[in-house]
Amino acid sequence: xxxxxxxxxxxxxxxxxxxxxxxxxxxxxxxxxxxxxxxxxxxxxxxxxxxxxxxxxxxxxxxxxxxxxxxxxxxxxxxxxxxxxxxxxxxxxxxxxxxxxxxxxxxxxxxxxxxxxxxxxxxxxxxxxxxxxxxxxxxxxxxxxxxxxxxxxxxxxxxxxxxxxxxxxxxxxxxxxxxxxxxxxxxxxxxxxxxxxxxxxxxxxxxxxxxxxxxxxxxxxxxxx
Amino acid sequence: xxxxxxxxxxxxxxxxxxxxxxxxxxxxxxxxxxxxxxxxxxxxxxxxxxxxxxxxxxxxxxxxxxxxxxxxxxxxxxxxxxxxxxxxxxxxxxxxxxxxxxxxxxxxxxxxxxxxxxxxxxxxxxxxxxxxxxxxxxxxxxxxxxxxxxxxxxxxxxxxxxxxxxxxxxxxxxxxxxxxxxxxxxxxxxxxxxxxxxxxxxxxxxxxxxxxxxxxxxxxxxxxx
DNA sequence: GAGTTTTTGTGATGAAACGCACAAAAGTGC
DNA sequence: GCACTTTTGTGCGTTTCATCACAAAAACTC
Numbered sequence: 452x453x454x455x456x457x458x459x460x461x462x463x464x465x466x467x468x469x470x471x472x473x474x475x476x477x478x479x480x481x482x483x484x485x486x487x488x489x490x491x492x493x494x495x496x497x498x499x500x501x502x503x504x505x506x507x508x509x510x511x512x513x514x515x516x517x518x519x520x521x522x523x524x525x526x527x528x529x530x531x532x533x534x535x536x537x538x539x540x541x542x543x544x545x546x547x548x549x550x551x552x553x554x555x556x557x558x559x560x561x562x563x564x565x566x567x568x569x570x571x572x573x574x575x576x577x578x579x580x581x582x583x584x585x586x587x588x589x590x591x592x593x594x595x596x597x598x599x600x601x602x603x604x605x606x607x608x609x610x611x612x613x614x615x616x617x618x619x620x621x622x623x624x625x626x627x628x629x630x631x632x633x634x635x636x637x638x639x640x641x642x643x644x645x646x647x648x649x650x651x652x653x654x655x656x657x658x659x660x661x662x663x664x665x666x667x668x669x670x671x672x673x674x675x676x
Numbered sequence: 677x678x679x680x681x682x683x684x685x686x687x688x689x690x691x692x693x694x695x696x697x698x699x700x701x702x703x704x705x706x707x708x709x710x711x712x713x714x715x716x717x718x719x720x721x722x723x724x725x726x727x728x729x730x731x732x733x734x735x736x737x738x739x740x741x742x743x744x745x746x747x748x749x750x751x752x753x754x755x756x757x758x759x760x761x762x763x764x765x766x767x768x769x770x771x772x773x774x775x776x777x778x779x780x781x782x783x784x785x786x787x788x789x790x791x792x793x794x795x796x797x798x799x800x801x802x803x804x805x806x807x808x809x810x811x812x813x814x815x816x817x818x819x820x821x822x823x824x825x826x827x828x829x830x831x832x833x834x835x836x837x838x839x840x841x842x843x844x845x846x847x848x849x850x851x852x853x854x855x856x857x858x859x860x861x862x863x864x865x866x867x868x869x870x871x872x873x874x875x876x877x878x879x880x881x882x883x884x885x886x887x888x889x890x891x892x893x894x895x896x897x898x899x900x901x
Numbered sequence: 902g903a904g905t906t907t908t909t910g911t912g913a914t915g916a917a918a919c920g921c922a923c924a925a926a927a928g929t930g931c
Numbered sequence: 932g933c934a935c936t937t938t939t940g941t942g943c944g945t946t947t948c949a950t951c952a953c954a955a956a957a958a959c960t961c
Contacts, residue, residue: 458917458918459917459918460917460918460919461918462876462879462880463872463876465879466871466872466875466876466879467856467869467872470854484937484938484939485938485939486938491856492856493856493858495919495920496920496938497919497920497921497922497940497941498918498919498920500938500939500940500941501918501919501920501940501941503939503940504939504940504941508939508940509939510938510939510940511926511927511928511938511939512925512926512927512928512937512938512939512940513926513927513928513929513936513937513938513939514926514927514928514937514938514939515937515938515939516939529875529879530879530882535878537874537878544772544773544776544777545773545774545777547769547773548769548770548772548773548774549770549773549870551769552769552770552870554870554871554874558871558874558875560871560874560875560878598881599874599877599878599881601874622881623877623878623880623881625873625874625877629695631692631716631717631718633718639877639880639881641873641876641877643868643870643873644692645774645777645779645868646691646779646783646785647688647691647692648850648866648868649762649779649783649785649824649826649850650691650754650783650785651687651688651691651866652824652848652850652864652866653760653762653785653824653848654687654690654691654754654755655687655848655864656823656824656847656848656864657755657760683947683948684947684948685947685948685949686948709907709908709909710908710909711907711908720949720950721908721950722910722911722949722950722951722952723948723949723950725908725909725910725911726910726911726948726949726950728909728910729909729910729911733909733910734909735908735909735910736908736909736956736957736958737907737908737909737910737955737956737957737958738906738907738908738909738955738956738957738958738959739907739908739909739956739957739958740907740908740909741909
């Protein structure tokens, strides 16, 4: 209903709002203004109001936003009451950490199974999550209605694994490998590239020392060097 | 010559180019065109050419880019021959995985120490990286000239830890906690919010089935989410 | 070495997002 | 209930980034 066309950036901020509203609700706060949210989340208040305005007129002038109402609205909008099952492919260091990360408690996302080709891992459990061999994938996907996979395999097998996943019916991949994955255009892939993030941070530090606002990424190299 | 004003997005793509060029170089490829890079990296060739054009005229018309030259140029530009030491704060699941991740082999970034307040962890090593108590922080930072910290503590202590880090002289933070950190404006903070990434992926899947844009490697770094 | 092909670098245009600034509405105080 | 304050929702200018499209240059072909 609500969604016409929400800018991508907005969609990315909604979970942030949601999370903070949960916090406010937990401490019993009744109302919050865009300025209040802005302070806490370090997002411009106008941006926040604009974001909400895509969803409807959720606030009241001179008052702000009712925490409970807004929280409930976002919960519905983000379908936070439906549990989304996901699988994790590649039970290495990072994969294991993510299995233990427990997305479920705070967000209704549940890793229902891990997959690995290492036979010594198959059959074990990590934090109650069973580890299967890859050939059980289709079966598990069907059983738990899984459409999303977290990919934490070595880069060298990332593409082959992706092909396999797509074939098995996966529609969204959260890719932690540095590989650029090729997939049909209806498959949604988000990349989290840890080394790029680290390198970029270091690059900015080295090249633009002691500059503007934390939030501000304008890069003017005030001619030293 | 090189850096005047490089768009933030470009700076984020440079490590990508660098990594792929390394690969090309390793297999003995002499030249590459923006179209070739585009195919491999799933970035529009015009975007790639524009990115490089910020650094200078690195290609030759009718030829493309010389792999060795471009690689060397980027190596210099990204200061890939200098090792950057970083520390990791919070040796939990994720922290441990990152300690083992070995950024060093592929990129000249080295985690020289982990910190945790859990006394049972202090004094141990993970993959050869020693774990210290927080009160040794300043000492270690000074010894290894560290200015960057990876933050993998629980969200509840993220802000306090940040204050401590800033105080000790840290200038860049790669924040894996969901907390929005407050810090002086000269401190650079990049956020990697795993749950937001996962939730956003799921949101897009649920709401825009079968859409465009396989390639979305946006990550959030505070404002730049 | 003339003609054809490839490919860059960039001007121009478009698209997405940001954030200022303000009217309008609602709340607050006396 | 009147004056003042707060705060939203949004029109609009600005900024940032992506991409088209093409002249110019270099490379390739025969």
